Amino acid sequence: MSTERRTDNAAARPTQYKPRQVYLFGTCLVDVFYPEAGMSVVHLLEREGIQVIYPQDQTCCGQPAYNSGLPEAARAVASAQLALFSDPWPVIVPSASCAGMFRHHYPRLFKGHAQEHAATELASRVYEFAEFLVDVLDIRLQDTGAPTSLALHHSCSAQREMEVTHPTEQLLKQLEQVTVLKHEYAHECCGFGGTFAVKSDEISAAMAADKCVHLQATGAEAFITGDCGCLLNLNGTLDKQSAPKVTHPSERFRGTHLATFLWQRTRK
Amino acid sequence: MSQDSRDRFKVRIHEALGDTELRQNFRGAMDFLTGKRAAMFPDADALEKLRTQGASIRKRALAKLPDLLEQLENRCTSQGIRVHWAETADEANRIILGIAQQRKARLMVKGKSMVSEEIDLNHFMALQGIRCLESDMGEYIVQLAEETPSHIIMPAIHKNTAQIARLFHERIPATDYTEDVDALIGIGRKVLRENFASADIGLSGVNFAIAETGTLCLVENEGNGRMCTTVPPVHIALTGIEKVIEKLDDLPPLLTLLTRSATGQAITTYVNMISAPRQPGEKDGPEEVHLILLDNGRSGMFADAELKETLACIRCGACMNHCPVYTRIGGHAYGSTYPGPIGQVLMPRLNGLDKDGNLADACSLNGACGEACPVKIPLPDLIRRVRTDRLAPRTTSTRTQSWLEKQLWRAWLYLYQHPPAYRKLTWLGARTQALIPKRLGLWTKTRSVPLPAAETLHEQMRQHQLRRRESRSE
Numbered sequence: 001m002s003t004e005r006r007t008d009n010a011a012a013r014p015t016q017y018k019p020r021q022v023y024l025f026g027t028c029l030v031d032v033f034y035p036e037a038g039m040s041v042v043h044l045l046e047r048e049g050i051q052v053i054y055p056q057d058q059t060c061c062g063q064p065a066y067n068s069g070l071p072e073a074a075r076a077v078a079s080a081q082l083a084l085f086s087d088p089w090p091v092i093v094p095s096a097s098c099a100g101m102f103r104h105h106y107p108r109l110f111k112g113h114a115q116e117h118a119a120t121e122l123a124s125r126v127y128e129f130a131e132f133l134v135d136v137l138d139i140r141l142q143d144t145g146a147p148t149s150l151a152l153h154h155s156c157s158a159q160r161e162m163e164v165t166h167p168t169e170q171l172l173k174q175l176e177q178v179t180v181l182k183h184e185y186a187h188e189c190c191g192f193g194g195t196f197a198v199k200s201d202e203i204s205a206a207m208a209a210d211k212c213v214h215l216q217a218t219g220a221e222a223f224i225t226g227d228c229g230c231l232l233n234l235n236g237t238l239d240k241q242s243a244p245k246v247t248h249p250s251e252r253f254r255g256t257h258l259a260t261f262l263w264q265r266t267r268k
Numbered sequence: 269m270s271q272d273s274r275d276r277f278k279v280r281i282h283e284a285l286g287d288t289e290l291r292q293n294f295r296g297a298m299d300f301l302t303g304k305r306a307a308m309f310p311d312a313d314a315l316e317k318l319r320t321q322g323a324s325i326r327k328r329a330l331a332k333l334p335d336l337l338e339q340l341e342n343r344c345t346s347q348g349i350r351v352h353w354a355e356t357a358d359e360a361n362r363i364i365l366g367i368a369q370q371r372k373a374r375l376m377v378k379g380k381s382m383v384s385e386e387i388d389l390n391h392f393m394a395l396q397g398i399r400c401l402e403s404d405m406g407e408y409i410v411q412l413a414e415e416t417p418s419h420i421i422m423p424a425i426h427k428n429t430a431q432i433a434r435l436f437h438e439r440i441p442a443t444d445y446t447e448d449v450d451a452l453i454g455i456g457r458k459v460l461r462e463n464f465a466s467a468d469i470g471l472s473g474v475n476f477a478i479a480e481t482g483t484l485c486l487v488e489n490e491g492n493g494r495m496c497t498t499v500p501p502v503h504i505a506l507t508g509i510e511k512v513i514e515k516l517d518d519l520p521p522l523l524t525l526l527t528r529s530a531t532g533q534a535i536t537t538y539v540n541m542i543s544a545p546r547q548p549g550e551k552d553g554p555e556e557v558h559l560i561l562l563d564n565g566r567s568g569m570f571a572d573a574e575l576k577e578t579l580a581c582i583r584c585g586a587c588m589n590h591c592p593v594y595t596r597i598g599g600h601a602y603g604s605t606y607p608g609p610i611g612q613v614l615m616p617r618l619n620g621l622d623k624d625g626n627l628a629d630a631c632s633l634n635g636a637c638g639e640a641c642p643v644k645i646p647l648p649d650l651i652r653r654v655r656t657d658r659l660a661p662r663t664t665s666t667r668t669q670s671w672l673e674k675q676l677w678r679a680w681l682y683l684y685q686h687p688p689a690y691r692k693l694t695w696l697g698a699r700t701q702a703l704i705p706k707r708l709g710l711w712t713k714t715r716s717v718p719l720p721a722a723e724t725l726h727e728q729m730r731q732h733q734l735r736r737r738e739s740r741s742e
Contacts, residue, residue, distance in 0.1 A: 033719075068659075160636070
């Protein structure tokens with residue numbers, strides 16, 4: 001993860017500019033575990049009059065291998081993605097983690113390789129989903145749901161790599177009946193970290209348990225996050241904690257992807 | 269890295285996580301330190317400006333490191349400081365022993381020095397019949413308990429007041445049990461005071477060595493550093509070669525960053541600037557001052573453009589204070605001189621990837637360390653680099669990946685490079701939910717099995733795009 005502050009400030013891009021077409025990079029976790037988050041992105045974008053192209057040959061951005069110290073394997077998988085998004089349209093990614101991989105790490109990963117230019121070019125038009133809705137589309141949302149309260153978990157990539165906490169909060173703020181409650185240690189990692197969750201399973205579990213406590217302590221009905229890695233980790237932990245039988249409503253406290261929630265709240 | 273050291277690391281992690289008292293001590297202390305630091309940097313833009321300046325000063329110094337070291341040596345020598353070069357830990361220990369033997373020394377009082385921990389000086393000197401006494405209160409506590417520092421700035425941070433009270437009561441003769449912090453500090457100070465006067469040698473670390481003026485800068489809060497460097501007839505300053513900075517003007521911004529990042533202080537109680545031994549006509553100060561410049565693997569880092577950034581470190585400890593892993597397992601779990609993120613990138617370079625490369629596993633790459641670092645060391649990138657170097661066949665002799673891991677990565681690589689195979693397998697996964705085992709290794713110890721959705725996004729999007737095409741053609 002890059003420690004540099006973001007210099008390519010998306011807010012500086014003219015907000016009137018609305019592309020007619022965009023690519024969707026669904027991410028491997030959304031594809032298998034949370035496809036409704038991906039479909040919600042599509043519905044939200046189409047409602048704004050944007051055509052969404054989903055290359056069927058996409059798989060994974062390569063981050064698991066990259067972060068595990070296998071840059072060659074990461075490059076092989078990343079190369080396969082590069083060719084699929086060659087038209088000059090924005091690439092929308094419903095994950096700050098994967099978007100960060102494209103934007104910040106592809107240029108590093110391909111440095112000195114034949115595809116360096118293609119990787120850098122792709123990096124320049126990758127957007128995290130909330131960032132795109134707010135900074136590029138300047139979207140206006142109409143809340144159609146009942147009053148509810150939420151805790152909001154920003155992934156580490158959302159906070160420190162893509163710096164998209166503001167647009168994310170901006171989107172939720174537009175929903176009139178939704179109250180976002182702050183939790184303690186909001187800046188802290190949920191303990192997912194990809195292969196870290198398995199390689200350092202006990203530390204990861206301790207971090208996840210703490211995050212669940214802090215999120216639930218807000219008294220919110222559910223929590224929202226923009227990254228499915230966190231969701232898999234935290235919902236998995238909550239499931240295990242409340243198994244086998246659910247007796248109290250607070251035990252139904254679970255997380256939802258931001259896109260899924262936004263679509264649910266605003267569909268007519 | 270051997271399977272053995274990986275297992276030992278896992279065991280230490282397991283024990284630390286299960287120790288409620290230890291976890292409370294660390295959580296409380298880290299919250300306190302990060303809170304104090306945050307209060308010192310209320311303006312994010314001002315902090316960013318200062319960090320940029322700090323990073324630039326360190327980068328410039330590292331760019332000219334060999335020249336600056338030579339300049340430092342010349343300046344110090346001309347001012348009467350004797351400069352020694354040590355390539356290894358053993359060499360440094362022998363140089364110190366040589367000085368001690370020449371003075372027929374029996375007792376050495378020590379100010380806080382992590383480099384002395386790095387070379388295991390106390391143990392080495394004890395075997396030679398010379399007693400080393402730690403005079404920093406935290407280090408004194410750790411030494412009394414026969415432990416090692418669990419934090420580079422706060423060595424005894426893993427202990428709470430009651431634990432220290434018990435320790436003093438048990439180990440210092442004629443000491444009543446008290447949990448009064450001031451009384452405890454008073455007890456420790458009394459023991460230390462008696463020893464400053466009788467010590468033959470004072471040893472200290474160095475925070476910054478200024479090449480331009482031949483000045484050794486040392487910050488501390490207890491005055492023990494000043495005692496160590498002025499009361500005994502000999503002062504030995506021990507430092508890694510990376511601590512050199514170019515000029516005196518570089519010091520204020522770095523001190524501003526160091527003390528605020530480390531303990532949330534605008535300035536430490538003592539700032540010692542040492543440029544020479546006692547001069548004729550002066551009433552105090554040591555007769556001899558020695559500076560030992562230790563390499564111990566640092567040249568290797570210097571030779572690599574990316575690893576060189578590790579050497580920018582000013583040892584403030586902010587990376588560990590902000591690390592969610594360190595906060596939970598504490599410093600001892602790492603089993604290394606330097607714990608936390610900086611330790612995870614430094615130790616494998618000092619001790620070799622085989623021995624300490626596994627430290628880099630204990631990181632979720634959350635980036636909190638890099639964000640806190642006052643000199644902008646890209647710690648997450650360097651941790652990833654350790655993982656990469658460990659798996660590179662050229663750099664390591666032992667098996668670092670298990671057979672299972674290797675096969676899983678092989679499968680991952682094939683699947684994610686072959687979209688038709690990937691789609692088939694994910695399609696199958698979505699339809700065979702019931703067949704997915706209820707336990708998936710380590711993941712399911714504390715989490716439920718992640719169940720694939722009934723239809724993948726790939727499938728849903730194919731149907732979605734078909735429907736759109738149909739509705740357009742109607």
